Amino acid sequence: MKAIVCNDFGPIDEIDYTEVPDPQAGPGQVVLTTKAIGVNFPDGLLVQGLYQHKPELPFIPGIEVAGVVEAIGDGVSKLKLGDRVLASTMTGGYAEKLCMDAATAITIPDVMSDAHAAVLPCAYGTAHHALKQRGNLQPGETLVVLGAAGGTGLAAVQIGKAMGARVIAVCSDEEKLALAADSGADELINYRKVDLRKSLQSMTNRRGVDVVFDPVGGEAFNQCARAMAWNGRLLVIGFASGDIPQFPVNLSLVKGYSVVGVFWGSFTRYQPADYADNMVELFRWYEQGKVKPLIDKTLPLSSAAEALHRVAQRKVKGKLVLVP
Numbered sequence: 001m002k003a004i005v006c007n008d009f010g011p012i013d014e015i016d017y018t019e020v021p022d023p024q025a026g027p028g029q030v031v032l033t034t035k036a037i038g039v040n041f042p043d044g045l046l047v048q049g050l051y052q053h054k055p056e057l058p059f060i061p062g063i064e065v066a067g068v069v070e071a072i073g074d075g076v077s078k079l080k081l082g083d084r085v086l087a088s089t090m091t092g093g094y095a096e097k098l099c100m101d102a103a104t105a106i107t108i109p110d111v112m113s114d115a116h117a118a119v120l121p122c123a124y125g126t127a128h129h130a131l132k133q134r135g136n137l138q139p140g141e142t143l144v145v146l147g148a149a150g151g152t153g154l155a156a157v158q159i160g161k162a163m164g165a166r167v168i169a170v171c172s173d174e175e176k177l178a179l180a181a182d183s184g185a186d187e188l189i190n191y192r193k194v195d196l197r198k199s200l201q202s203m204t205n206r207r208g209v210d211v212v213f214d215p216v217g218g219e220a221f222n223q224c225a226r227a228m229a230w231n232g233r234l235l236v237i238g239f240a241s242g243d244i245p246q247f248p249v250n251l252s253l254v255k256g257y258s259v260v261g262v263f264w265g266s267f268t269r270y271q272p273a274d275y276a277d278n279m280v281e282l283f284r285w286y287e288q289g290k291v292k293p294l295i296d297k298t299l300p301l302s303s304a305a306e307a308l309h310r311v312a313q314r315k316v317k318g319k320l321v322l323v324p
């Protein structure tokens with residue numbers, strides 16, 4: 001089969017589109033024919049050796065795949081040939097086929113396209129886990145979403161609305177803000193043009209915001225850390241800006257709010273039952289039209305390097321999908 005292989009950590013352009021042996025289904029496993037692959041910000045960090053987790057070399061990047069079961073290993077009764085399933089995996093997604101544990105496969109609803117299924121686990125799974133289990137977001141609370149037209153950001157806007165929050169979307173240009181508004185954001189801030197902290201204070205009558213969803217880090221985090229409400233939750237998702245903020249803990253004491261870390265990958269492993277429940281809720285919101293993935297572009301698997309560059313260069317709105 002063809003796959004994208006990272007032979008050594010380094011520049012994105014050094015990943016190879018090459019022939020590798022087909023995977024075989026061992027006991028308890030299935031092999032999928034890949035139909036669509038979600039592209040994620042961490043994929044680019046991983047191949048450059050910049051992610052917190054470093055896989056053994058060589059490896060195939062890619063953490064989310066929609067596919068069809070084409071082979072079944074011994075002892076698998078839950079799935080049959082031809083089933084459409086979703087895989088979330090540590091590595092191995094950027095390939096024509098993927099071997100996975102059958103127990104972790106999630107059946108794709110008939111109403112959902114392959115591309116939509118492939119972009120749900122990481123971006124929507126992260127936003128959902130962040131706002132539900134980590135942020136305990138309540139109806140009527142104010143939710144600020146940074147990078148609100150990106151993969152996790154747009155998901156947080158839609159899920160925040162589904163959970164009944166008042167959503168303030170924060171983006172770097174008007175086109176991105178318009179997308180966040182299309183996804184239901186109630187108020188918009190262009191953080192390249194206005195002072196983020198002052199805008200948040202004035203939009204909340206100086207009360208501050210209840211929950212912040214922050215996949216950006218850097219100066220945007222620093223501004224939000226000074227605009228939190230009493231009992232607020234500042235959710236640390238990631239550092240797309242490349243700047244991991246240093247936090248003065250006295251702010252959290254004086255203003256009585258929490259800084260809460262979010263790590264979706266570990267959540268799926270430590271709390272599989274909660275993860276499964278979240279996916280059921282996410283699929284229900286999808287069927288109700290409350291969750292609508294935005295596919296910016298679909299590219300061939302061979303163009304994975306171009307896709308990873310587009311993400312790193314801040315050019316993507318919503319999600320990119322690769323198709324073998």
Ligand SMILES: NC(=O)c1ccc[n+]([C@@H]2O[C@H](COP(=O)([O-])OP(=O)(O)OC[C@H]3O[C@@H](n4cnc5c(N)ncnc54)[C@H](OP(=O)(O)O)[C@@H]3O)[C@@H](O)[C@H]2O)c1
Pocket residue numbers: 040041042122123126146147148149150151152153170171172173176215216236237238239240241242262263264265311312313314316318
């Ligand atoms: N904690 C977890 O479990 C988890 C799960 C998934 C992802 N993440 C992390 O979350 C972060 C965002 O992921 P994502 O999938 O939302 O990425 P994305 O689709 O690329 O969106 C990131 C957004 O960040 C903003 N940004 C600000 N400065 C940037 C810069 N220098 N380069 C690129 N983007 C910049 C951009 O919005 P504006 O242009 O509007 O500012 C962009 O839309 C990454 O660090 C990723 O590793 C964490």
